[in-house]
Amino acid sequence: MAHIDYFFTTLSPFAYLAGTDMEKIAEKHGATVTYKPLDIMALFDRTGGTRPSERHPSRMEYRSQELLRQSKKRDMPLNLRPAHWPTNPAPSSYAIIAAQDAGTGDLGQLVHAILRACWSEEKDIAQDEVIAECLTTAGFDASLTNSGILKGAEIYSANLEEAVAKGVFGSPFYVVDDRERFWGQDRLEDLDLHLSGKL
Numbered sequence: 001m002a003h004i005d006y007f008f009t010t011l012s013p014f015a016y017l018a019g020t021d022m023e024k025i026a027e028k029h030g031a032t033v034t035y036k037p038l039d040i041m042a043l044f045d046r047t048g049g050t051r052p053s054e055r056h057p058s059r060m061e062y063r064s065q066e067l068l069r070q071s072k073k074r075d076m077p078l079n080l081r082p083a084h085w086p087t088n089p090a091p092s093s094y095a096i097i098a099a100q101d102a103g104t105g106d107l108g109q110l111v112h113a114i115l116r117a118c119w120s121e122e123k124d125i126a127q128d129e130v131i132a133e134c135l136t137t138a139g140f141d142a143s144l145t146n147s148g149i150l151k152g153a154e155i156y157s158a159n160l161e162e163a164v165a166k167g168v169f170g171s172p173f174y175v176v177d178d179r180e181r182f183w184g185q186d187r188l189e190d191l192d193l194h195l196s197g198k199l
Contacts, residue, residue, distance in 0.1 A: 022188060
């Protein structure tokens, strides 16, 4: 059985545009998934990436065009300049880690709800009430918002180290069986083909 390590940040518009397609692909192939939210800015610093605020205007203009094209292709509403971005991704990441440990709801729906709250619903995903609403929507106990913060911080930090060790440098990033790597929501078709044995 294949296993997917899913590295991402809850601040990523491209992770938002992935929707829940990765989950559908994993279910189709009977693959297991471990969600690994991480500090994307630290990852950029560690792997030669450039923080968005430091990128050349031409790169940021292209990013905006691509985001709008992808959102139209996916028929997913997206605000290029969310009211609460950037914000602190740690609280939502800790909640995802706690929810994964609890295992009682739909983790894919939780991750997507948090991303949607940021990129479509103009909500601050660093706020407890926003995170609690996302948890409830995905079938988790809202109290997970404030549970396991110390453990969440430790795993959040460990996810960054693991990402660097596995050659991850962006979000969303999918690593299959510690070997094959797929970067970006536009590579989900390739992930599907790989799990089908065609790539």
